[in-house]
Amino acid sequence: MTPPLWPRRAPSGRTTPIGQPTAGVPRRPGTPPPVIEVRALFKTYGHGDASVRALGGPPDPATGRQPGVELRVEQGDFVAVMGSSGSGKSTLMNILGCLDVPTSGRYLLDGIDVGGLDEHQLSLVRNRKIGFVFQSFNLVPRTSAVAQVELPLAYAGVKAAERRRRAVAALTLVGLAERLDHRPNELSGGQQQRVAVARALVTTPAMLLADEPTGNLDSHSTEEVLALVDRLNASGRTVVLITHEDEVARHAKRVLRLVDGQIVEDVRQAPVGGPPPAMRERAHSVAGGLR
Amino acid sequence: MNPFQTLRFAFGGLAANKVRSALTMLGVLIGVAAVILLLAVGNGSSQAVKDSIEKLGTNALTVSSGSGFGGSRSGSGSASATKPLTVEDARALADPSAAPHIESVAPEVTTSQTALNEGTSHTVGQVVGTYPAYFKASNSKVAKGDYFSGDDVLASRKVAVIGATTATDLFGTADPVGKKMVLGGTPFTVVGVLAAKGGTGFQDPDDVVVAPLPTVQNAFTGFGSVSQILVEAKSAEATTEAQGEITTVLMGRHGIKDPAALDFRVSSQESLLTTQADTNKTFTVLLGAVAAISLLVGGIGITNIMLVTVTERTREIGIRKAIGAPRGVILGQFLAESTLLSLIGGGLGVAAGLIGSHFTIVGIKPVVIPESVVGAFAIAVVIGLFFGGYPANRAASLRPIEALRHE
Structure with a gap:
């Protein structure tokens, strides 16, 4: 479990203490809060006439109301966000990852309203609640694999011995136990991405955010990384993955399609509880082959 | 972190x-x-x-003839002609009741002479005729031999203490103590060699011959005035008082009333070097x-x-x-x-x-x-x-x- 994070400084004017489920959001008692809850989210770049809408729809001519992005992701879900370039999927990803702030709307991550957090608190959220996997791997140059994975733990203030133990465990999980001391330039693309996945999950975050994680990989490495993500999801980790490839989206339990900053399609491919569809298929085919 | x-x-x-x-x-x-x-x-x-500064002796004060810096000589004309410094002036300064802060006094006459030793000729930069107190006041120590004594001064003996440069130039590597040299036609016996001071200015302070005052007066300068009087104060702190006492005593002896119209100058080595x-x-x-x-x-x-x-x-x-x-x-x-x-x-x-x-x-x-x-x-x-x-x-x-x- 992640330690309590936000007793340090509550912004003034706030009635509900941060870290507590916010009143006004209906929740059935006994169920865990959704990992992601996004309400009426808008993001525009620029000001006035020059502003460009990245997320959220145009105003309704009849009512004048603007439809924002509404999204709820339950714990253990595996969501693929699809869309062509310019559809706003990267903007959504950046906001979900607390790398960018929305123009308006609310974003509750693991029950915490992210909108009211300051710079320091946001860095703590990124450190403990979110695990990032990028398209271009984004490993720190000239740093060994184990040091890469230790890095988020170091920022979290974990002691050296414990850090090393957890980093080695994470790298073993992604199948890189033999390559602890290799630097990024000594690893293949697939291996680099697996280091990135290990780094993302070493802090046991509430969710794994992957922005086109297989975009720069060949088909073999793509399969490796996706199988890894499947396994992580099967073990209960929430995954949000951005892609424009149907092959990749096939692994998700739920597929969202973004067009012009709005969610136009929301398809469930598998129930929230249970293994992701690709694993189930594999299990079926193995069973069928035996029969 | x-x-x-x-x-x-x-x-x-x-x-x-x-x-x-x-x-x-x-x-x-x-x-x-x-x-x-x-x-x-x-x-x-x-x-x-x-x-x-330390080498020259911080306690040392030099009294020389002439007006003070920018002294008002052009005044009413009442200022008498410059009276030269004499051995009697020096004797008066040595009186402990009049000048309690003065340790010792050494009148000096200086000249330049050619010294000869077995065919070697050397022009000595400074031939000083003085009292034994000079050595202490000017911080000159002998490396070999001895200083000349008060007796030598009273008896006007032809003895000399020579500087390091003079010794090398005249005697080479030989020990000059006890040897004779001819200075401006007068034979002198070398009794001591001064330790080298090392040169800091234009003049080599080691190219010097120090002899008893009456001997030098008798041989070269004559029994008139002295060039300057070297005064040693009791301590470095007492130099200011000593300076005042010198001024008072000499004003009395030279009959000067106006402190702005002095016909002598008192300077410390220190003030020059500051x-x-x-x-x-x-x-x-x-x-x-x-x-x-x-x-x-x-x-x-x-x-x-x-x-x-x-x-x-x-x-x-x-x-x-x-x-x-x-x-x-x-x-x-x-x-x-x-x-x-x-x-x-x-x-x-x-x-x-x-x-x-x-x-x-x-x-x-x-x-x-x-x-x-x-x-x-x-x-x-x-x-x-x-x-x-x-x-x-x-x-x-x-x-x-x-x-x-x-x-």
Whole structure:
């Protein structure tokens, strides 16, 4: 479990203490809060006439109301966000990852309203609640694999011995136990991405955010990384993955399609509880082959 | 993030660009070494002046004939003609009841004569006729033989104590004590050789022959006035009182009422050399300023390199922020890098400065000022912190999304 994070400084004017489920959001008692809850989210770049809408729809001519992005992701879900370039999927990803702030709307991550957090608190959220996997791997140059994975733990203030133990465990999980001391330039693309996945999950975050994680990989490495993500999801980790490839989206339990900053399609491919569809298929085919 | 971890990141960052880090350190190194060395040279030359003050004897006062500096001689004409200094003046100064702060008095006559020894001829710069008190007052010590005595003075014996240069020029390597030499046609017996003082001015202070006053008067100058009177005060602190007493006694003897119209001059060796020391101070300050500028330039070099580093590593900063590095950690990392640059550069600069100060530079033996070492090093480190602060702050306040998009 992640330690309590936000007793340090509550912004003034706030009635509900941060870290507590916010009143006004209906929740059935006994169920865990959704990992992601996004309400009426808008993001525009620029000001006035020059502003460009990245997320959220145009105003309704009849009512004048603007439809924002509404999204709820339950714990253990595996969501693929699809869309062509310019559809706003990267903007959504950046906001979900607390790398960018929305123009308006609310974003509750693991029950915490992210909108009211300051710079320091946001860095703590990124450190403990979110695990990032990028398209271009984004490993720190000239740093060994184990040091890469230790890095988020170091920022979290974990002691050296414990850090090393957890980093080695994470790298073993992604199948890189033999390559602890290799630097990024000594690893293949697939291996680099697996280091990135290990780094993302070493802090046991509430969710794994992957922005086109297989975009720069060949088909073999793509399969490796996706199988890894499947396994992580099967073990209960929430995954949000951005892609424009149907092959990749096939692994998700739920597929969202973004067009012009709005969610136009929301398809469930598998129930929230249970293994992701690709694993189930594999299990079926193995069973069928035996029969 | 513990400090050790931050330091390790900083070392890694510096090691990634070895040539660049080395050149930046070189800038700081030169700055620190320059401050230490140039101040040491300036200090060394002041030290040399101070040493020569001590060599000449800080207690010594010289009374010479003539008006004081800018004395008003053009007044009413009532000022009598300059009365020369005499042996009687010296005797009056030696009276302890009139001048309690005076230790000893030695009247001097000086001339220049040619000395001969077995065919070797040498023109002695200064032939001094005086009393034995001269040796103590002028801080002249014999290295071989002995001083001449009060008896020698009373009996006008033809004995002489010669300077080191004179001894080598006349007698070569032979021991001159007990030997005879002919000075301006008069034979003298050498009784002692003075220890070398080392030259500081135009005149070689070791090219000297010191003989009893009446002997020199008898042979060369005649029994008239004396050139000057060398007075030794009881202590260095008593020189001011002694100076006052000399003025009072001599004013009485010369019948002068107006202190502005003196016909003699009292000067201490110290006052002459203080002027020189002041010049030296200006010189030191100037050198220090030049060195400080080079240290500043070294600091600007750090800023420049750190800005380049931040730009180059914007993406890395973005990655670190995305995985949860707080602002303080990024700030700390870049500050640690710049401080490390200045710390290592400064440390090497101190070493270079200390090694350099063992060599003689333009005839001056540098004397390191300990404060300058500590100061230069501390300033270098502060410069690292200060000049590294701006780039570090820029790195820390980058927005993660923009830093990540940076190529």
